[in-house]
Amino acid sequence: MNLPVIIKFIIDLLAVLLLALGIKGLSKVKSARDANRLAAFAMSLSVIGLLSFYLGTSGVTIQSWIWIIIGSIIGSLLGAILAKKVPMTSMPETVALFNGCGGMSSLLVALGVAIFPISNSLENVDFFKSLINEVSISVSIFVGAITFTGSIVAMAKLQGWLSTPGWTQSKGRHFVNIVFAVASLIAFFDLINGNTSSIWLLVVVSSLLGIGVTLPIGGADMPVVISLLNSYSGIAAAAAGFVVDSQLLIVAGAMVGAAGLILTQVMCKGMNRSLVSVLFGGSLSAQSTTSSGSGEYTNITSCSVEECALTLEAANKVIIVPGYGLAVAQAQHTLREVTKKLEQNGIEVVYAIHPVAGRMPGHMNVLLAEADVPYEQLKEMDVVNPDFPATDVVLVLGANDVVNPQAKNDSSSPLYGMPVLDVQEARTVFVIKRGMSAGYSGIKNDLFDLPNTSMVFGDAKKVLNDLIGELKDLGVGEK
Amino acid sequence: MSFISLLWVLLLGSLLGLELIGKVPPTLHTPLMSGANAISGITMLAALTLIVKADGNLPLLIIGSVSLGFALFNVVGGFFVTDRMLAMFSRKPSNKK
Numbered sequence: 001m002n003l004p005v006i007i008k009f010i011i012d013l014l015a016v017l018l019l020a021l022g023i024k025g026l027s028k029v030k031s032a033r034d035a036n037r038l039a040a041f042a043m044s045l046s047v048i049g050l051l052s053f054y055l056g057t058s059g060v061t062i063q064s065w066i067w068i069i070i071g072s073i074i075g076s077l078l079g080a081i082l083a084k085k086v087p088m089t090s091m092p093e094t095v096a097l098f099n100g101c102g103g104m105s106s107l108l109v110a111l112g113v114a115i116f117p118i119s120n121s122l123e124n125v126d127f128f129k130s131l132i133n134e135v136s137i138s139v140s141i142f143v144g145a146i147t148f149t150g151s152i153v154a155m156a157k158l159q160g161w162l163s164t165p166g167w168t169q170s171k172g173r174h175f176v177n178i179v180f181a182v183a184s185l186i187a188f189f190d191l192i193n194g195n196t197s198s199i200w201l202l203v204v205v206s207s208l209l210g211i212g213v214t215l216p217i218g219g220a221d222m223p224v225v226i227s228l229l230n231s232y233s234g235i236a237a238a239a240a241g242f243v244v245d246s247q248l249l250i251v252a253g254a255m256v257g258a259a260g261l262i263l264t265q266v267m268c269k270g271m272n273r274s275l276v277s278v279l280f281g282g283s284l285s286a287q288s289t290t291s292s293g294s295g296e297y298t299n300i301t302s303c304s305v306e307e308c309a310l311t312l313e314a315a316n317k318v319i320i321v322p323g324y325g326l327a328v329a330q331a332q333h334t335l336r337e338v339t340k341k342l343e344q345n346g347i348e349v350v351y352a353i354h355p356v357a358g359r360m361p362g363h364m365n366v367l368l369a370e371a372d373v374p375y376e377q378l379k380e381m382d383v384v385n386p387d388f389p390a391t392d393v394v395l396v397l398g399a400n401d402v403v404n405p406q407a408k409n410d411s412s413s414p415l416y417g418m419p420v421l422d423v424q425e426a427r428t429v430f431v432i433k434r435g436m437s438a439g440y441s442g443i444k445n446d447l448f449d450l451p452n453t454s455m456v457f458g459d460a461k462k463v464l465n466d467l468i469g470e471l472k473d474l475g476v477g478e479k
Numbered sequence: 480m481s482f483i484s485l486l487w488v489l490l491l492g493s494l495l496g497l498e499l500i501g502k503v504p505p506t507l508h509t510p511l512m513s514g515a516n517a518i519s520g521i522t523m524l525a526a527l528t529l530i531v532k533a534d535g536n537l538p539l540l541i542i543g544s545v546s547l548g549f550a551l552f553n554v555v556g557g558f559f560v561t562d563r564m565l566a567m568f569s570r571k572p573s574n575k576k
Binding site: 019020022023024026027028029032033035036037039040043046047050051054058060061063064067068070071072074075076078079080082083084086088091092094095098099101102104105106108109111112113115116129132223226227230233234236237238240241242243244245246247248249250251252253254255256257258259260261262263266267270353355356360361362363365366369370375378380 | 482485488489490491492493494495496497499500501502503504505506507508509510511512513514515516517518519520521522523524525526527528529530531532533535536538539540541542543544545546547548549550551552553554555556557558559560561562563564565566567568
């Protein structure tokens, strides 16, 4: 071993170690930020390692440098700008977009190597070696394409650019996807047989498969899908590692792939969904239209913002249940103003965070943190559930399925078994909601029919603004 | 690198990944996903290799460069966005009354 090889080996080893520590640190609140920086540092280190290795061995031509610089500047700049500009509420689709681009990168590398065999890969053609190469190229293209189109579809659906077309809920979609999958397999074997042009077939059908698999999945399950696609992009990276003979790529890709799978599993558990039903079950609302879920409301009480303010003023303990509607209305800051007033009046305020509140698990915590809500006031479901009977007022802000008592009481409900917040135990429940439309699941919420529940109709932000005004009139929070 | 040892690397890497995150508080699901996502942009190394070994082949240089751009978009954007999210958690203690 000569010096550049040894140096690269050491740097790679260090990078893997730091990346592993980074992922580990990201799973704890205290260390998360440093861990993220550590991982970023490890990534830069790996680039330096690779470039110095080539400088010390084959050398890097001016022409290569130019293309390296062009690619990196454009990519980094766009990435940084998007990351700085994007509102916190659009995090899920942003992660999906980034993820798709990672998949695209793996796809392009494999495609490049397949069309223009580079030295040290396809040229020394011992049969076994070339077979491995073709397999890894195919896997890289297959997984990379699925990651790319799947992520883009996921992003478009979360942005509201794409809805769920009706035909995708029929059984026929499985047939279509099976056709795509079989076609990919045929293209794969054709490729191994030495027919290079079938690589294009592989690109096209695996892209279509990515679309076909993601399109039928409903908005509520999208976070799980993004997490799964994130795992795929790791697998694509590992496959690309086989293509260019890089251990570092294989380790890092495998790590992300495996960690992504675990995270997907954890998310599924929080939502009471199995991975299989997310992937093949179609959207939840489509299933439930025929079940008991879609009954009529019989006993809705609606009330004005003023009444709500009066009740809040008289309360000792208030629990806020923020949900998707709050995120969409970007009302987290307005909410914080309301709770500040209440706190100044000596009212105890706590936020009950359902594991899947917001648009993605943990998303609500990020949004509330952005609005300067003290971390100690955010209570997880299991912690806060016993508190509801001793609570005077619960404010449900744009949350729906996560406060549906059906999940506990009605075994025929599709929601049955999902962990929910027991808000109905509180003395008074105010549900701030735009209209009577159903939540993600499309299921009737029994909570709305209960005698201690009042609906305050309106956009979350507007209602909260009105509430601030009413509280001011009542002299709440004035010193 | 022989294929077999690369397979070992794959196996051990996967096992490591499975062990790394056992219990994650729901708070961190989104940042963790986003951070891990940034790491999957490690394919930038493959794109770099492609460019360095392109040997003056223009189409290959372009493919490599585009691929590098996509990967860095993922890496840089991913880490920045994760940092932005996490900054909101870590700034809490200083603001507390």
